[in-house]
Amino acid sequence: MKYRLNKSLLFIALLIIAKCSEAQPDSLFPKVQPAIFSLSDILDSIDARNPGLQQFDYKAQASYARGEAARSWAPPSAGIGLSEFPYSAASTMDGNGSTSRKMLMLRLQQMFPNFSRQRKEQAVHRSYAQQYQDDRETMKNRLFAKAKLAYYDTYTAAKKIKVIGEQQKQLKLLIQIAEGRLAYGKARLANIYKARAKLSDLTSMKIKLQSMHDQAVAVLNSLMNLPIDASLQLDTATAVMEQHADILQVDSSYIQKHRSDIQHIGDEIHSMRLKQEVVSAERKPTFGLSFDNMRMPVRMEGKNSSMYMYNVMAMVSIPIAPWFSKGYKAEARSIDDQIHAMQKMQDGQVHEVIGNIRKDWLRLQSARKDLNIFQSQVIPAYGKVFQSNLNAFSENTGDIYETLSAWDELTMKKLTYYDKLETLLNIQVMLETEMQAY
Numbered sequence: 001m002k003y004r005l006n007k008s009l010l011f012i013a014l015l016i017i018a019k020c021s022e023a024q025p026d027s028l029f030p031k032v033q034p035a036i037f038s039l040s041d042i043l044d045s046i047d048a049r050n051p052g053l054q055q056f057d058y059k060a061q062a063s064y065a066r067g068e069a070a071r072s073w074a075p076p077s078a079g080i081g082l083s084e085f086p087y088s089a090a091s092t093m094d095g096n097g098s099t100s101r102k103m104l105m106l107r108l109q110q111m112f113p114n115f116s117r118q119r120k121e122q123a124v125h126r127s128y129a130q131q132y133q134d135d136r137e138t139m140k141n142r143l144f145a146k147a148k149l150a151y152y153d154t155y156t157a158a159k160k161i162k163v164i165g166e167q168q169k170q171l172k173l174l175i176q177i178a179e180g181r182l183a184y185g186k187a188r189l190a191n192i193y194k195a196r197a198k199l200s201d202l203t204s205m206k207i208k209l210q211s212m213h214d215q216a217v218a219v220l221n222s223l224m225n226l227p228i229d230a231s232l233q234l235d236t237a238t239a240v241m242e243q244h245a246d247i248l249q250v251d252s253s254y255i256q257k258h259r260s261d262i263q264h265i266g267d268e269i270h271s272m273r274l275k276q277e278v279v280s281a282e283r284k285p286t287f288g289l290s291f292d293n294m295r296m297p298v299r300m301e302g303k304n305s306s307m308y309m310y311n312v313m314a315m316v317s318i319p320i321a322p323w324f325s326k327g328y329k330a331e332a333r334s335i336d337d338q339i340h341a342m343q344k345m346q347d348g349q350v351h352e353v354i355g356n357i358r359k360d361w362l363r364l365q366s367a368r369k370d371l372n373i374f375q376s377q378v379i380p381a382y383g384k385v386f387q388s389n390l391n392a393f394s395e396n397t398g399d400i401y402e403t404l405s406a407w408d409e410l411t412m413k414k415l416t417y418y419d420k421l422e423t424l425l426n427i428q429v430m431l432e433t434e435m436q437a438y
Contacts, residue, residue: 008224013335015226016357020187022052024112036233036234036235037232037233037234038234038235038238039147039151039220039235042147042151042220042223042224042234043438045224046140046143046147046223046224047140049225049226050143050223050224050225051137052226053136053140053143055434056132056133056135056136056139057136059128059132060128060129060133061134063125063126063128063129063132064125064126064129066125066128067122067123067124067125067126068122069117069120069124069125070121070122070124071081071118071119071122072113073110073111073112073113074110074111074113075167075234076107076108076109076110077107077108077109077110078105078106078107078108078141079105079107079109080105080106080107081104081105081107082102082103082104082105083102083103083104083105083294084103087131097419101293102160102296102298103295103309104294104295104296105292105294105295106178106292106294107290107292107293108290108291109286109288109289109290109291110288110289111131111286111287111315112286112287112288112289113286114281114284114286116281116284117278117281117282117284118171120274120277120278120281121278124271124274124275124278125307127270127274128271128279129265129268130267131158131264131268131271133260134260134261134263134264134267135260135264136260137186137260137263137436138260138264140356140438141260141433141436141438142433143223144433144438145429145432145433146219146223147220147223148221148337148425148429150217150220151215151216151220151234152222152240152422152426152429153212153213153216153422154213154214154216154217154234154236155234155236155240155311155425155427156306156418156419156422157209157210157212157213157216158213158234158236159236159418159421160205160209160415160418161206161209161210161213163414163415163418164202164205164206164209164411164415165206167202167407167410167411167414168199168202168203170407171195171198171199171202171407172199174195174393174404174407175192175195175196175199177393177394177400178191178192178195178400179192181396184366185395186396187400188400188401191400191401192400192402194401194404195400195404198404198408202411207281215233216418217232220232220234230391238271239351240421240425241276250354250357250435251349251354252351252354255350255353255354256350258435258436258437259353259435259436260436261349262294262346262350264346264351265342265346266346268342269339269343269346272338272339272342273335273339276332276336277338278332279328279331279332279335280328280332282319282328283319283321283325284319285316285318286317286318287314287315287316287317287318288315288316289312289313289314289315290311290312290313290314290315291310291312291313292298292309292310292311292312292313292351293308293310294308294310294311295307295308296308296309296310330369332399342395353434357431357434357435360427360430360431360434361431363427364424364427364428364431366425367420367424367427368424370420371417371420371421371424372381374413374416374417374420375417378413379410379413379414379417382406382409382410382413383410384426385409386403386406386407386409386410387407387408388406389402389403389404389406390406390407
């Protein structure tokens, strides 16, 4: 009996060696390996190719163009009409008794801009460019977080698929050995059916994991502005480097310096202060110039003739008039109140972000300790249980049911390890997003 068992095990070992030799690539005709994308490669591609980020460059250019438009002048105005002088119909224009008093008049008028106001208004429009840059960084932070989550999904899915492949090989060997013993009454058929059912469960789980992997790749393709169905090979062989964020340096000044959405509020306050200066510039008067040219037909010395006259006027606005000044004064006070409101909003968001960072950091520390214990103690313990049952089963002193149960528990623990790793990485992404660290 022992000779037959050793012969069966030798046949299985030879079969495994044959399969491994078939899996080796042909050294004479090496295959060209496609490019492998690391996480940093994906983030760089998103930064350069994502159309959502590119829009802010055009918005910044538009703000500069609006700033140039603020330096333009008001258009000149022209008018043509009739003028009559004098108003009394009884009056005459000359000693010859001519009664022609209507004149054709041409008027040209130009108002000069308030150059100080124009410079300040141009500064307002140009300040919007920094706000668009803040919006770009905020969107990039959100897109990077989405890309990291998708990348880690592919990483854990690939690792789980690898674990399933290894466990399938072990289960197939157990089934083959049990089928060999079935003829000698050393194994139960129900246990073999159960093992085959476990094998089918692994196949089903592998299909689901492959679907999750493909879905994450589709998300990455969309973020990098690539075709959705484009083939993308990710670097899942390199171990994921866990970031150890130092939250001791995180305070209100750190948040205001690194969080672009918080910086956006500060830049918006700066723009509103510039706008307040524009409103204050309304107190300065504006000037203009008007020119009138008139032609009046007359009869002099018995002949028809024309008389030309002109009128030049300088104009100035009077912004200190109370019915006008109360408008820009009220608007200046309104802007001041808005600035105070935005400062309070900024302070509230800073404190909220600090609280979220602290919470995520504590969750990350707990998840890291749990993962280390699971990797160093839990999985090795279940591995020893399985190895002990496998040794007993190979020596014909154990039962396939106990070996199968130990194998099933070890398989689940190996998959649970990557579930915990995925949870840890997700918390890490949340922490990095809150700190805007990339």
